[in-house]
Amino acid sequence: MTAQQQEAIFRRWLDTHLGLMLKVVRGCAKAPQDQEDLFQDVLLHIWSSIPAFRGEAKETTWIYRVAFNTALAWGRGERRRREGHEMFLKLEGPPQVQPSHVDSLAELEIVNRLYAAIRQLPKVDASLALMHLDGLSYQEMAEVLGISENYIGVKLNRIRKQLEEQLKGVTDEL
Amino acid sequence: MNFEDLQKAWQSHAAGAKVLINADVLLKEVRRNQRHFRARIFWRDVREVGLCGLMAWVFLHWAMRDRAWPLYLMVFACIAVGAFMVVDRLIQRKKQPAANDAIKACIEGSLLQVNHQIWLLRNVFWWYLLPLAMGLAIVTGVSVWHSRHVALVVAGGCVYMLLVVLLYWGIYRLNQWAVRKSLEPRQQELEALLASLK
Numbered sequence: 001m002t003a004q005q006q007e008a009i010f011r012r013w014l015d016t017h018l019g020l021m022l023k024v025v026r027g028c029a030k031a032p033q034d035q036e037d038l039f040q041d042v043l044l045h046i047w048s049s050i051p052a053f054r055g056e057a058k059e060t061t062w063i064y065r066v067a068f069n070t071a072l073a074w075g076r077g078e079r080r081r082r083e084g085h086e087m088f089l090k091l092e093g094p095p096q097v098q099p100s101h102v103d104s105l106a107e108l109e110i111v112n113r114l115y116a117a118i119r120q121l122p123k124v125d126a127s128l129a130l131m132h133l134d135g136l137s138y139q140e141m142a143e144v145l146g147i148s149e150n151y152i153g154v155k156l157n158r159i160r161k162q163l164e165e166q167l168k169g170v171t172d173e174l
Numbered sequence: 175m176n177f178e179d180l181q182k183a184w185q186s187h188a189a190g191a192k193v194l195i196n197a198d199v200l201l202k203e204v205r206r207n208q209r210h211f212r213a214r215i216f217w218r219d220v221r222e223v224g225l226c227g228l229m230a231w232v233f234l235h236w237a238m239r240d241r242a243w244p245l246y247l248m249v250f251a252c253i254a255v256g257a258f259m260v261v262d263r264l265i266q267r268k269k270q271p272a273a274n275d276a277i278k279a280c281i282e283g284s285l286l287q288v289n290h291q292i293w294l295l296r297n298v299f300w301w302y303l304l305p306l307a308m309g310l311a312i313v314t315g316v317s318v319w320h321s322r323h324v325a326l327v328v329a330g331g332c333v334y335m336l337l338v339v340l341l342y343w344g345i346y347r348l349n350q351w352a353v354r355k356s357l358e359p360r361q362q363e364l365e366a367l368l369a370s371l372k
Binding site: 007010040044045047049057065066068072073108111114125133135143144145146147160163164 | 175176177204279
């Protein structure tokens with residue numbers, strides 16, 4: 001694979017799957033500085049992984065794998081502040097929502113609380129929750145994690161109950 | 175609100191954050207990072223293996239000049255330690271998990287690597303310190319044996335061996351500290367992650 005091809009794929013993935021990468025980052029890191037740091041690591045690993053991509057796995061499965069593996073490794077005390085490095089991205093807070101859009105505001109609050117609840121889960125459960133909320137099939141989740149679909153089902157039942165329980169008060173308020 | 179409603183709210187809000195990316199700077203940074211990583215690995219290998227090579231060369235030069243056969247043992251010990259490092263590094267590089275492996279496989283691969291690192295550092299005495307120490311002991315012993323000023327050489331040799339023992343003790347303790355401080359917590363974390371997937 002040439003450098004140009006690698007760059008083209010990288011730019012296309014950024015356009016198409018940026019939301020996916022950001023969800024993983026927000027689900028695994030809380031502070032904005034940590035999110036930026038982790039996001040940079042995720043992008044670096046995705047770039048490095050592109051030459052090995054043969055199109056046998058779905059792009060989303062591939063990116064989930066790289067992003068989660070990076071997030072899991074990053075959580076092991078390997079946080080690096082890129083002092084002296086050029087910052088290539090700027091994460092801004094959630095988009096401003098007009099107060100009149102009550103439904104959007106309520107949904108935004110739910111999403112923020114969901115992120116907070118996901119960050120409370122054990123790391124593997126958090127990754128499952130993120131993929132499940134994104135609507136991945138059991139088979140896709142099994143491919144990302146490398147475990148059986150049956151086990152995914154068992155774990156998801158528990159995770160769904162946990163999230164519903166944690167979000168119960170919030171949804172009642174809204 | 176049930177889980178399906180939560181999922182609907184989640185999917186309707188995309189990532190929930192606005193991102194400004196300078197793609198050109200990003201690519202530059204990505205390439206710079208890769209170069210930096212490769213350079214770091216290369217210089218680490220040069221430092222560790224190069225030191226063994228340098229010591230082997232010094233002892234070889236010394237052995238040939240003085241025609242002292244015990245010094246060839248030191249040459250052999252240095253080369254053996256350096257070769258062990260190279261072979262071990264090559265084998266471990268092949269076993270390194272890829273970032274795109276399934277999460278379980280990646281965790282298992284990382285755990286194997288951490289376990290191997292712990293094994294290496296716990297046994298640093300056997301594969302690093304002992305071969306060099308034995309070579310040094312033989313060189314010192316032979317020097318004493320051939321010396322006319324036995325008392326002087328014995329005294330000097332004792333001081334020298336004491337310094338070597340102290341240095342080795344420091345190296346050993348430093349390695350065990352690294353195991354406790356960074357590798358064992360990482361090993362425990364990986365084991366916990368793996369347990370959550372079983």
